[in-house]
Every structure is written in C-alpha cells, then in structure tokens.
Amino acid sequence: MRGRRVLMESFVSHGVRHIFGNPGTTETPLLDSLPAFPQLEYIMALHEGVAVSAASFYAQASGRVTVANLHVAPGLGNGIGSLYGALKAGSPVVVTAGQQDTRMRLNNPLLGHDLVAMAAPVTKWSVQIERADEIAPIMRRAFKVATDAPQGPVFVSLPIDVMEQETAVDASPPDNLWRSTRPDPAGIEALVALLLKSKKPAIIAGDDVARSGGEQALVALTEAVGATVWFEGLRHHAPFPTSHPSYRQSLPGDARQVRKALGDADLVLLIGGPFFEDIWFAPGGHIPGGASVLQIEASAERLALNNRLDAGIVGDIAASVSALTDAVRAKAGADFRQAAQNRNAALAELQAKEKEAYRARVEKSWDRQPTAMPRVTAELRRGLPDDVVIVDESITASLDLARAFDYRGFGDYFGGRGGGIGQGLAGAIGVKVAMPDRPVVAISGDGSAMYAIQALWTAAHHKLAIVFVVLANREYRILKHNVDVWRQNFEAGTQHPYQNMDITGPTLDFVHLAAGMASRRSGSRRPTTLPVPLQRLSRRSGRTSSRSQSKASARA
Incomplete structure (x- = not known):
C-alpha cells in the first residue's frame, strides 16, 4: 500500500476524529485521501495559526489527541506561535506538515526548509519521515510522546514523495498503556x-x-x-x-x-x-x-x-x-x-464581603461612558445560559469576567497559555467541535481578535454555533499597563505618550469584518453579526434567549 494510506490509517487507529488544517500543494496526499476516510473530518482554517490553536483547544476540551496539518516552511512558520501556546498548555496534538520531494532537497526547492529544526524548540519531539516503511512506527511513537505526561505537541514532516512510496508496513494499533500511578x-x-x-x-x-x-x-x-x-x-x-x-x-x-x-x-x-x-x-x-x-x-x-x-x-x-x-x-x-x-x-x-463590594463596583460604574467592563461582563452573564462555555482572551477584562461568571470546573472555562495573543477566537473553534452540545462564547479583546479574525470564516464554513464577543477598546491596553510597570521597575524617567499602542486611524469595524466572512441573510444557518452597543443593553433581569444570543457579536 502507499504511504499516505498508512498515515490515514494511523490517524484512525489512534482515535483521531478531526484534522485541523490549512491546505497546500505538499498536503495533496493527505487531502486527496480524505474521501476514503469519512470518519475523519477536516476542519478548514484560512491560516495555520488558527488551525493549530483550534486543534490545541480541541485536545484540551475533548481529552483526546488530535491532528493539525500545516503547509511546508512558511505555513509551519505561521503556526509556530500557536505551537508555543500548545506546548505551554500541554496539549496532545500531532502536528504534521507537507515537505517538498526529498529528491529536490539539494536544490533548495521553493518553500523548502529544515522543518524539523523549525519545530523542535516548540514541540516535545520533531522528526521527518524519510521512507514509507517509517510511517507506521513514527506515527505510533508520535501519539505516545504527545500523550506522555506532561502532554504536549509533536511534529512530523511528511515529504510528498515518501507519501507516495509503497510499503508493506501496516499502521500500528494504539498501545494499551496504563500511565496513572498511585502515590507512594x-x-x-x-x-x-x-x-x-x-x-x-x-x-x-x-x-x-x-x-x-x-x-x-x-x-x-x-x-x-x-x-x-x-x-x-x-x-x-x-x-x-x-x-x-x-x-x-x-x-x-x-x-x-x-x-x-x-x-x-x-x-x-x-x-x-x-x-x-x-x-x-x-x-x-x-x-x-x-x-x-x-x-x-x-x-x-x-x-x-x-x-x-x-x-x-x-x-x-x-x-x-x-x-x-x-x-x-x-x-x-x-x-x-x-x-x-x-x-x-x-x-x-x-467571600460575602468581596461579593458585596463587587456588586457596589458594578452599580457605581453602570452608567459610565464609554461602557465600563464591570457592566459589560455583568450584562454578558445575565444574557447567557447557565451551561455556557467561556473561551477567554479578554486580557485586561479578565478580572471582571472572573467576578461575573462562576466556573464549576472542567469544561466551563478555557483560556490560553504562553501569553501569545490570537488564541481565543481560534480556540473557540476547537472547543465547539469537541463540545457540540454546549453553548460556546468566545470573549476577546480587539487586538487579540485581529491575530485570528479568519476564525470567523471557519465557524461560518462549518456551521459552528459560536458567539464571538469582541471588546473593542481600540488599544493594546495590556501593553500600556506594562509600560507603566516597566517605567516604575526600571526608573525609566519617561512620561511621554504610549508609542504605537492605539488601534485607531482607521478604527476597526468588527461587524463588517464578520459580515464579510458569514451570511447576514435572515433565516441563514450561518452566524449572523449584529452590532450590539453595550451602552444600550437593558438592565432588566432575566436571560436573553440562546437563539438571539447566537446571532450577536458585541462591540464595547
């Protein structure tokens, strides 16, 4: 059989259900094999960083290893930041990338580079398959290493010619491993x-x-x-x-x-x-x-x-x-x-005193213009169902968000590790794929949202019912805060305005950005984006219906 079939059978035997990816020419062996493996759903992203973050959050939410498929050197480079986040999060993801034909490697082919070296610093193991006979044993080891504690991503480079070689080495079944140990x-x-x-x-x-x-x-x-x-x-x-x-x-x-x-x-x-x-x-x-x-x-x-x-x-x-x-x-x-x-x-x-103090803070800030974050998060909480899943990249609003929502444990909350921004919108894709029966809301700052705005297209394309809330303060507020800390810590002696930290001129219009990636027609099953200026939200008690909430993207 051909190597590409062994690859796909390795995915299936190890319980993979989804492949998060961005297609490219060297990925043709994998893409062309998909019709023969209907049990594998390809979640298409428009940027490799979105694919990796979605896969990472899926692995966290589902508790199962998954696959992200990237495209040669530039595509792997696009995904490196998200790979760093997956490593810090301990996400068991097998990341693959197509590689140019090995017979061309001495000629410096277009898009070619040392993919193993590129991925090594942000993965637990990085390897290139050199011949089709290696596909089954390398994939078996890749899944094992990804799921060994502490879990994390591994990388496998897939040269296009190796995927088309013949091999008699079949895909390996998963190892039956009992890793949990009793404490001494x-x-x-x-x-x-x-x-x-x-x-x-x-x-x-x-x-x-x-x-x-x-x-x-x-x-x-x-x-x-x-x-x-x-x-x-x-x-x-x-x-x-x-x-x-x-x-x-x-x-x-x-x-x-x-x-x-x-x-x-x-x-x-x-x-x-x-x-x-x-x-x-x-x-x-x-x-x-x-x-x-x-x-x-x-x-x-x-x-x-x-x-x-x-x-x-x-x-x-x-x-x-x-x-x-x-x-x-x-x-x-x-x-x-x-x-x-x-x-x-x-x-x-x-706790009772702190809750009372927070209620007073919300009330005091209620009518402030522009809308204060305590009111924003309070309104969000009152409009969302009790079983909502929050995917959080609100950053400077995270303290108010944590006060407004009670998280009972696993599955109620997902955040990003590593500090790199752009994980929230993309991560919500993976969370919704892993938890299709629960309402999922992604809350992101505007700066973070622009790192992965293409995620909105993926949500629309796969008809994923996700509410995306963008808190648009039109600045990198966390950086301004950090400048203040830096000035204090290092006695910098500067007091001039913050440099290059405002997201204005022009102002980003997230409603139109979202509309360009999803239908706005009434009755469409795809996400609809509506402007919801938060200063107009009602103070009435009760909850907004989940149907109307699934059609809203809020701007603060």
Whole structure:
C-alpha cells in the first residue's frame, strides 16, 4: 500500500476524529485521501495559526489527541506561535506538515526548509519521515510522546514523495498503556505530617487538576484543611469551583506580588502545574519566608523543577489528592479539625464581603461612558445560559469576567497559555467541535481578535454555533499597563505618550469584518453579526434567549 494510506490509517487507529488544517500543494496526499476516510473530518482554517490553536483547544476540551496539518516552511512558520501556546498548555496534538520531494532537497526547492529544526524548540519531539516503511512506527511513537505526561505537541514532516512510496508496513494499533500511578504511601505520610502542622495553608491549583477530573477531590482536601485556593496567572482551565469560599483569584506575574498575595501562609501546596510563569523579574522567591512547600505532579519532570520542596509526590492527580484527603481525615485531631472549620468560616465571610463590594463596583460604574467592563461582563452573564462555555482572551477584562461568571470546573472555562495573543477566537473553534452540545462564547479583546479574525470564516464554513464577543477598546491596553510597570521597575524617567499602542486611524469595524466572512441573510444557518452597543443593553433581569444570543457579536 502507499504511504499516505498508512498515515490515514494511523490517524484512525489512534482515535483521531478531526484534522485541523490549512491546505497546500505538499498536503495533496493527505487531502486527496480524505474521501476514503469519512470518519475523519477536516476542519478548514484560512491560516495555520488558527488551525493549530483550534486543534490545541480541541485536545484540551475533548481529552483526546488530535491532528493539525500545516503547509511546508512558511505555513509551519505561521503556526509556530500557536505551537508555543500548545506546548505551554500541554496539549496532545500531532502536528504534521507537507515537505517538498526529498529528491529536490539539494536544490533548495521553493518553500523548502529544515522543518524539523523549525519545530523542535516548540514541540516535545520533531522528526521527518524519510521512507514509507517509517510511517507506521513514527506515527505510533508520535501519539505516545504527545500523550506522555506532561502532554504536549509533536511534529512530523511528511515529504510528498515518501507519501507516495509503497510499503508493506501496516499502521500500528494504539498501545494499551496504563500511565496513572498511585502515590507512594510514604510520600502521602510526609505531606500529611506537614499539613497537620500548618496554621494557614494555601493551595495553588494548576490545569492538570482539571484535566485529571480532580476538582471535587480538591474541594474535599481544601475543606478538610481549611486552605485558600489560588490559580496560576495564565491558565487553560478552572481547576476549582470559583464560587467556593476558598477560591481567591489568579496569582500575579512576579515573585514579589505572588508572595504578597499568599500573605502569611505557612504552607503552600502546588498541584499539577509548571509553577511559576512570571512576567517581570522581582528579587526573592514566590513562597512566603518560612513556609513549607509541597507538590503533587503526574510526572517526575515537573516535580521540584522550579521550587525546592519539603515533600513532593508523583501520582495521578485526582487519586493523589483523594489519598491525601483520606489520610488527613484519618490522622487529624480535634484541634486541627476545629481550626480548619474556623478557617473555612472566615473564608466564607470574606467571600460575602468581596461579593458585596463587587456588586457596589458594578452599580457605581453602570452608567459610565464609554461602557465600563464591570457592566459589560455583568450584562454578558445575565444574557447567557447557565451551561455556557467561556473561551477567554479578554486580557485586561479578565478580572471582571472572573467576578461575573462562576466556573464549576472542567469544561466551563478555557483560556490560553504562553501569553501569545490570537488564541481565543481560534480556540473557540476547537472547543465547539469537541463540545457540540454546549453553548460556546468566545470573549476577546480587539487586538487579540485581529491575530485570528479568519476564525470567523471557519465557524461560518462549518456551521459552528459560536458567539464571538469582541471588546473593542481600540488599544493594546495590556501593553500600556506594562509600560507603566516597566517605567516604575526600571526608573525609566519617561512620561511621554504610549508609542504605537492605539488601534485607531482607521478604527476597526468588527461587524463588517464578520459580515464579510458569514451570511447576514435572515433565516441563514450561518452566524449572523449584529452590532450590539453595550451602552444600550437593558438592565432588566432575566436571560436573553440562546437563539438571539447566537446571532450577536458585541462591540464595547
């Protein structure tokens, strides 16, 4: 059989259902094989960055490995930024790209380059298939490496002539692997001993808590020890219910501010994340002085990588947290249990005060012009159903968004990792493909939206019912904030206007941009874009129907 058939059968045998891609000439062997494999749906994007981000978010939302198919050197270059985001997010994506005929490699063919070297810095493994007999074993290894903890993208270069070679090596079935490990009982004992000595414990929950289905296990542990729960600054998921009294907020972007947020915590438990991804340098560590540091990870690679530990264990996240909770309950004395209850009660009182303060903030800003973000997010919450999935790239509006919405756990929230913008609109494509029965809303800043505006065409083309909300403040506001921080940190001594950070002259018209990628005809099944100036939104209570919401793209 030909190599391209082995490639497609490898996809099918490993459970791939969708290929997110942007077509090109060297991808012809894959594209022309699609009719013979109707179980594989090709999700067409108009830019490789959109394809990779959509695949990354699909992998996160579905929990299954998927494929993104790019086009030779320029196409792979277009996707590198999104590949970086997928690597930081730990998304199990097999990224392929067509390569020029290997018989031309000494002639520097058009669009040719060393694809393996290009992809290597932003993937777990990067390889080129040199002969058709390698297709099956390389694809088997690619899926294995992508799903090994910590998960992440791999890259496979597919020369067009190799795809047309004959081979007798059939596609390999997936490996039956049981990777989840039980935590070492001695390690659990060590963690418990330190927890029971703590007077003010804090937990920092990473994305792997949500991916492991460990949210409720973490709730049980938190309540058993009376701990606060914090999120990483940039996160892909909500690993703990944000309406719970123990939830605090996302941590800031430098060590000094992290220490300030954690306050007088005497123990910090890190669970399921890289910890810590700073934006700014600040002297000192992230952990308050004198506090014990514990960690639970699914792989030894992350354990004690960035932080010295007093105790750490490797094991399945949900199982390890549950085992830790059981051991705490079994060994905690009456004094500790009472102290934990007191801490929980104090956190509930603090939460009530913060909610009241936020309600006052919303009310105070309600009639402000232009529309204030607290009102924007409050109106969005009142107009959306309870089972809505939020894909968030609101950036400077993210704090208000987090106050307005309660995320119960996995599936309610998806954000971007790595800090590169343009993931939100594209990511919503992957989330909707993975979760077709839930309403999906993408909330993006205008600067971020312009990095991946082509995603609107893909949503229309595949008839994906997604609400895209663009918060158009006509500036890179986060950069202005960062300029202020830079001026303070480095005592720059400059006070002149911000340089090249306004998105004006001309002003972007997102309604017309969207209309150019989707039909506006009444009754069309494709997304319709309507201007919804938020200052005109009603203050009435109740919810807008999901049908009318699916036809709106808001401008703030």
